[in-house]
Amino acid sequence: MTTARSQETPTAMIDRVASLLQSFDGHPRLTLAQISRLANLPRSSAHRILQRLVDLGWVERDGFQYGLGLRMFELGSQVVRRDRAHQAALPFLHALHRSTGLTAHLSVLVSADVLHLERIGTRAETELAWCPGGRQSAVHSAAGRALLAQLDESAWPELTFPAAASSHGIRGLPQLRRDLDQVRERGGVAVDTQWCTAGITAVATAIGPAEAELGAAVSLSGPAGTMPVEKAVAAVRMAAMDIWYAASGVTRLRGRGPRPIILPPAVAAHG
Known part of the structure; x- marks a missing residue:
């Protein structure tokens, strides 16, 4: 006994x-x-x-x-520092923030949520859910849907559908499937139009193909009224490609690092 x-x-x-x-x-x-x-x-x-x-x-x-x-x-920081995607992403996240004035995030999929590993820039996104270590619903988050769009549905975690911050969020599986089709048609870029937080729009794309197993997404977010979505889409696409090459140890022939994406001054002032 x-x-x-x-x-x-x-x-x-x-x-x-x-x-x-x-x-x-x-x-x-x-x-x-x-x-x-x-x-x-x-x-x-x-x-x-x-x-x-x-x-x-x-x-x-x-x-x-x-x-x-x-x-x-201290212990949590050691875990993040050992992560290959995080180490490769840091300089490009800083470059994204400097060149756009928007907030850059590195995020991963954890069960039904996305977990933010890193955030560069803090002006507009003040809620704890946007901070490193914060979580947001995968079905509403741009980063979450960008990662889900890469996976076969059989590989999805068990998802939940909480209420969105606006009336336009994902309400169920059929709507999610339609949205992910649009993400794929957009070249893997997902858009969060005030679904996680009222007044905040975010765009995100996965870093590398699904078989690369990096399992991370890079995103930009900023004030919904002034954020130039299409230019932000181009910026995250370029950054994701740069991070993928850096994490893979492959040198890109055209360019030697983060390239600035110049967005309107108004965004930098309010981002």
Whole structure:
């Protein structure tokens, strides 16, 4: 009996710690009561685990509120830095932002969502969902639909269809299929017309073919009223190709790096 309990206890503890840490998903700061409720843990257990995590630097305490600590950021950054697509994409994301004034993202598909690995530029997209580590619905996100369009439907994750930020979002599977046909006709570029966030338009395309297994998309986003969509489409296409060559270790004969895409000054002023 003692042996069985000793084998189960570490697993149960890991489950409790994982549940507690996951409660911060989408919540930068939480009180003990909120953490206890979200993690489905007794208040005393949540408090005891939090205290230890604070000591280790995994969680930070500010008064009566808790948030993820710098140690979590350090470990997460190591994972991202090891990613081939991320390393290759960084200079081109910076070039996209500099040349357009828009916000550039690198994103991957995770279950029914897209997870943003990197963001360069922060003027218009202030919601946490647009930040690195933030998630958005794959069926509404331009990056998510660009990645889904590359896959056979049998390879799709189990998708959900939450309400969009506007009245024009994807409402079901038939509409998604039609939209993905349009993405393919557009050369793999998807458009988020205020579906994730009101007032924000985004365009995205996958980096490399599906068989390359990079599984990432590059996107540009900005204010819906001033964003020049067609020029942004051209910019992400060029950047995706550059990132693909860089990640593959192949030198492009025509050009030696990110090339500026000049968009109207008004966009740079409001992006």
